[in-house]
Each structure stands twice: as C-alpha cells, then as structure tokens.
Amino acid sequence: MEPVITEETGLALEAAEAPDGEILGKMIRDARKEKGLTLEEAAKAAAIGRSTLSKIENNQTRPSFEIIRRLMQTLELETPQLFVQSAQSSISGRRDYTLSGRGEHQETKTYDHELLCTELTSKRMLPYISTIKARDVTEYDSWVRHRGEEFMYVISGDLVLYTEHYRPLKMTSGDSVYYDSGMGHGCVSTSDEDAKVLWVSLEL
C-alpha cells in the first residue's frame, strides 16, 4: 500500500526506516540474485510459493510479516531498520567462549580478539574476549585509537595498560579500567603466559 498521509499532520509515514513494498521487493530480489538462487529454489527454501515470491519482488502484493520473516532468514538479509527493535529485544549468548568458533576472530601479533554475541548485529556496545599474547615489551610501538569509550576487565594473567596520557597501569586478574578509547592505548602481557581480558567498547 502507498504511504499513508494523514490529514492532520500532512506527514507521510514513509519508508524512511522500514522499507516499503517497492524497496522491500528490490532488496529481496537483489539478495536472491546475490545468492544465485532462482525463484523456485528460493521459494522452496523459504517454504513459500514461487508465485508469491515473484509478486513480492515486483511489489504486486502486500506480503504478511511471516512470509517476509522466512525470506529474510533464507536470504540472510541484513536486518532492515524495521527489525532493529526486535533484534535488540533479543538475547544473544553463548556458552564458554572458547568452545565453538562461533565468534568473529581477529588476530594480530599482539592480540587475539573474539567478538561476542555476534548473532545480535544491532547492539551498540561491542563485547570482546581478547588474549594478549606474551611477547617482548620493547616491540610495542603503535597505539590503538578509536573514537569512543572502553571498559576492560582482566579475566586472567598480568598485563600493563599503556596509554598516551597516563603512566602505564599494572593490572592483574579481577582489575578493571575505563578510558576514552580516543586516547592511544595498548596492552602488553607481563607474565610468561597470555593474559585474557574482557573488553566492552562503545563507539561514538
């Protein structure tokens, strides 16, 4: 249906955030093509009729929420704005982070970051479990720096948090720290073993 324009406000409840039929159809068609699926294949995977899918893609129908939901799952579509709230209302968790390779890993010389709760894409804070590899302190050279704030909790090991404007901070298991991540910072493990920390980052 066309955007509803109310008499009183003169405002169009337009598809600024939630996609309207036309955009939705295009999104779905693009996503299907992207995955190299035919109407038949995609429809079957989503357990809907191929004619229905055709109509949706061509904006010739007003599909039910349920149908759209199945399509989004099948096509692994980026959650549109409409679903932001429902995604936030969801919970995302996992048993011991070390068990499965479910989290997104990012490994460098110094760190091994694992992003937690990746099922939830709309979250504003980013929780990581990071391993700070035991290595030579003298190699330390460049700051990490990103606009926002960061909270860190030491799960195990001993480390030193170096920051641009403050003296190095020795930390051990159970310690925590909060800082502006726009300030250059970085960690070095001070024992022979890797240190494990929980990081929660808020980008601004």
Added chain:
Amino acid sequence: MEPVITEETGLALEAAEAPDGEILGKMIRDARKEKGLTLEEAAKAAAIGRSTLSKIENNQTRPSFEIIRRLMQTLELETPQLFVQSAQSSISGRRDYTLSGRGEHQETKTYDHELLCTELTSKRMLPYISTIKARDVTEYDSWVRHRGEEFMYVISGDLVLYTEHYRPLKMTSGDSVYYDSGMGHGCVSTSDEDAKVLWVSLEL
C-alpha cells in the same frame, strides 16, 4: 520462532531473528501499554482497525508486513531518533582511568551490585560486578527494566537469566549474553553458592 536454546549449549542460536507471532504480539502489547494507549488510540494512530490490533496482540492473525511496519512507527519501536541523539551528544572530554577499587554498593534481596570505576563520572557505560545471591527461585516475581542495552559475563557460579520474551537461559562461568534491557529481565542463582557476574549497562 522461539529462540532455539539447546540443552547442551544453552545458547540462543536464533536470537537475532525477527520475532514470531507470539513474541511479536507481546512486544506490541507491551509497547502500547508503555505508551499508555488503548487499542482504539493505537489503532487509529497506526491507521489500522482496533480488531486487527487486538488480533495481532493475541496472535490470532498473520499480519501483513505493512501493518507491522505502521505499528512499529506508531509505537516507536524503531530507534532512529535514538541514533540521532547519540550522534549529537559529545563524548566526555575527560581522559582518565580508574582501577577497580571500592565502588558504590547497592544491595537488594537478590543482588549485590558494585559499580566499578566510580572516579569517572562522565562515562556512558556503567560497569558493575554483581553478586547474585543464592535464594529460592520461586520467590522470583518482578522484572528489572530500564531503557538501554546490557552485556553480561558470568565470572563464576551458575545462574539462569529470565527474560520477558524468551526462554530462561542457563549460564555458567565464561558465558556471556547481550540483550535489550528494556525487556524485563532478572537472574537467579541455580547453585547453592552465589554467582558473580560482570555487567556492562548502556542507558539510552
């Protein structure tokens, strides 16, 4: 669809997906009540019928995407304004850190919260270490609810996270979870001992 929580992992595998009819209905009813609207008022604002809204809330229909879209907008189940707000507010200029020491304590029947890094007052995330006291599960009655998002990491012990829209989530040491704290939630320790968790809360 309900979030799939397997016996083995206790994980919500599909937590980030669009809600099924039942959860969707609850969400919408909650959102409407939250705004203090009657069926009639909400329906009129969303340009749909009262009966339709009633059926949706009671999961007696399979509403169209368009209808849900209008309801989301009316009930402000989207968050565009929030993002604008956060973009406007500048970060706290203060560059500081603080070791976790004696924080502010807040004790209830169920919890013992300790706010960390209290020297920094301008921070946007609130990190807590909380002790969840071992007590009778049957006493559990009311939700905690505050606009924002929350990340939780289990330091030690066994507990169950109860949420308004999802099945209870068993958690143990090393587990983590992320959720919309506007959704009612609460924890109960399931072992004889108190459980210790790290909580990072972001108020919106």
Added chain:
DNA sequence: GCATTTCGTCCCCTATAGGAAACTTTTTCC
C-alpha cells in the same frame, strides 16, 4: 444497587494474500 462509560474481544463480510498450474519469456543446447 443500577446506569453509564470505556476497553477489549468476537462475529461477519469483503478484499486480497498465497499457492498450483497455465502461460510467457529467456536461456541453453544442437
């Protein structure tokens, strides 16, 4: 107490969503 108002549910009718199959268009071989 009963009358009145207000909120939510249920019933009924019409318009249409969704699926099967017919039909059309495009692609792929030979």
Added chain:
DNA sequence: GGAAAAAGTTTCCTATAGGGGACGAAATGC
C-alpha cells in the same frame, strides 16, 4: 535457426487478513 529446458509472470481459486460493528467485561459515577 529451432527445439527443449529453465526461469519468471499471470491466472484462477480458496483461505484468510483487515475492518466495522455487535457484544461482553470491567471500571466509573450516581
């Protein structure tokens, strides 16, 4: 180019979504 297969569209029918109003239930007033 032509036949055959595959992909996409349209047609047709049935089930049901959506909305108006009746009905019921709960709150409020007298």
